[in-house]
Amino acid sequence: MIYLDYAATTPLHEEVLEGYYKVLKQYYGNSDSLHEIGRKADRLMKQSRMQVASSLCVKETEIFFTSCASESNNMAIKGYAFANAHKGKHLITTAVEHSSVLETMKQLEEVFGFSITYLPVSEDGVVRLSDLAAAVREDTILVSCMYINNETGAINPIKELAAYVHTHTKAVFHCDCVQALGKYELPLQDVDMATMSAHKIYGLKGCGLLYKREHLPIIALISAGQQEQHLRGGTSNAPAYTMWAKTIRLALDHQREHFAYVKTLHEMLYEAFSNMEGFVINSPQNGSVYILNVSCEQIGSEIMLNALNARGFAVSAQSTCASKGKPHSYVLAAMGLGELRATHAIRISLSHLTTIAEIEQFLQVIKEIYHEYRT
Ligand SMILES: Cc1ncc(COP(=O)(O)O)c(C=O)c1O
Known part of the structure; x- marks a missing residue:
C-alpha cells in the first residue's frame, strides 16, 4: 500500500x-x-x-x-x-x-x-x-x-x-x-x-x-x-x-531538509494536476507543501477513494474525523468552490518518507481511474 x-x-x-x-x-x-x-x-x-x-x-x-x-x-x-x-x-x-x-x-x-x-x-x-x-x-x-x-x-x-x-x-x-x-x-x-x-x-x-x-x-x-x-x-x-x-x-x-524535499514532491503533483484532464486543484498554490486537495468533477470522493484503495493507494476525502459520514467538505464549501467540488474532492498529504516513484505511480493510477470511471 x-x-x-x-x-x-x-x-x-x-x-x-x-x-x-x-x-x-x-x-x-x-x-x-x-x-x-x-x-x-x-x-x-x-x-x-x-x-x-x-x-x-x-x-x-x-x-x-x-x-x-x-x-x-x-x-x-x-x-x-x-x-x-x-x-x-x-x-x-x-x-x-x-x-x-x-x-x-x-x-x-x-x-x-x-x-x-x-x-x-x-x-x-x-x-x-x-x-x-x-x-x-x-x-x-x-x-x-x-x-x-x-x-x-x-x-x-x-x-x-x-x-x-x-x-x-x-x-x-x-x-x-x-x-x-x-x-x-x-x-x-x-x-x-x-x-x-x-x-x-x-x-x-x-x-x-x-x-x-x-x-x-x-x-x-x-x-x-x-x-x-x-x-x-x-x-x-x-x-x-x-x-x-x-x-x-x-x-x-530535520524540518528544513524535509520541507525542501517535500516541496519538490508538491511541485510535481501541482504541475501534474494543473494539466490533468478532468481534475481541478482546490488548494491554494502558496499553501502548505504537505497537502494537495483536488476534485475530479466526474468521480465522487467515495468512488475515487475506493478505486485508489483497491489499487493500493491510501488518501483521504476530507478531515478523517468526519470520514464516516457522507463525503462533503465543509471547508471547500466555505471557500465557495461549489457543491460538486465539495463532494468530489480528495486530499493527498505528503511526507519526507514519500518517494518520487510513489508520486509517479499515483499519477499514473489516478489517470487510469479517471478514464475507467468518468461518466
Ligand atoms: C488541524 C487539526 N486540528 C486538530 C486535529 C486533532 O488531532 P488529534 O487527532 O490529536 O485529536 C487534527 C487531526 O486531524 C487536525 O488536522
Whole structure:
C-alpha cells in the first residue's frame, strides 16, 4: 500500500517506539507517587517538558500535556471561555476549523449561552483581516484560528490576525498548529495559546500538547488532582509525555531538509494536476507543501477513494474525523468552490518518507481511474 495520508496520521518513528518501549517497561511508576519508582517517572516527564519548551522557545510552565490535539483545543477554548465569561461571552472562530474547534464552539453556544461568530474564508481558504476586524465586539474574549488547514493546506496570516486582536481588543488568540508543527515555523510568540499533536509528526497517538502563555486564566475541564498545574487531572501518561521530547526534537532537527524535499514532491503533483484532464486543484498554490486537495468533477470522493484503495493507494476525502459520514467538505464549501467540488474532492498529504516513484505511480493510477470511471 502506498500511503499518501500523512495529514491524518503518521507512522511511528523507530526511535520513538524504542524509547517508549523502554520507558513503559522500566518507568511504570505513578509520577505523583512519592517513592523512587514514581519520582523516576516524574523526572523523565519533567525533562521532556523542559526539552519541549526549549525546542519551542517557551517556558516549561507554558507547556501542558494532553491526550490529543482535540483535547487541547477543548481545553484552550472551553477552559478560557468558562474562566472569563464575566468579561464577555462572544468568541470568534473560522468556518474551516477542525471539528474539535467547531464542535467545541457549537457546544459553548448551544449549551452554555455563548455567542459565536464564524469568519468566512477567501477562495484560497484564507481568513481575511477585514472580516476579523468587522467581527470583533466589546464582549469578544477569544479568537481561535488555525494556522494551516488540514484539508487544503491553506496558510492563515496568524501574525497579522493575532496582532490585530491584541492591539484592538481585550480578547486572547488561540491557534491550532497541528498541521504546522515540524513543517513550518510556529507563531508561538504571537499567540496566547496553541495546540499540537504528536501523531502527526511520527510520535505517539493519544499524545497532545497545549501551549498556554503564563498566567493566562483557564479552568480545568478534567477536575481531579495536581497534574498539569491542576488544569488537567488524572494520572499522568508519563511514558507518552516523556516521548514528546524525542518526537519534537526529531521533527524540528530535520524540518528544513524535509520541507525542501517535500516541496519538490508538491511541485510535481501541482504541475501534474494543473494539466490533468478532468481534475481541478482546490488548494491554494502558496499553501502548505504537505497537502494537495483536488476534485475530479466526474468521480465522487467515495468512488475515487475506493478505486485508489483497491489499487493500493491510501488518501483521504476530507478531515478523517468526519470520514464516516457522507463525503462533503465543509471547508471547500466555505471557500465557495461549489457543491460538486465539495463532494468530489480528495486530499493527498505528503511526507519526507514519500518517494518520487510513489508520486509517479499515483499519477499514473489516478489517470487510469479517471478514464475507467468518468461518466
Ligand atoms: C488541524 C487539526 N486540528 C486538530 C486535529 C486533532 O488531532 P488529534 O487527532 O490529536 O485529536 C487534527 C487531526 O486531524 C487536525 O488536522
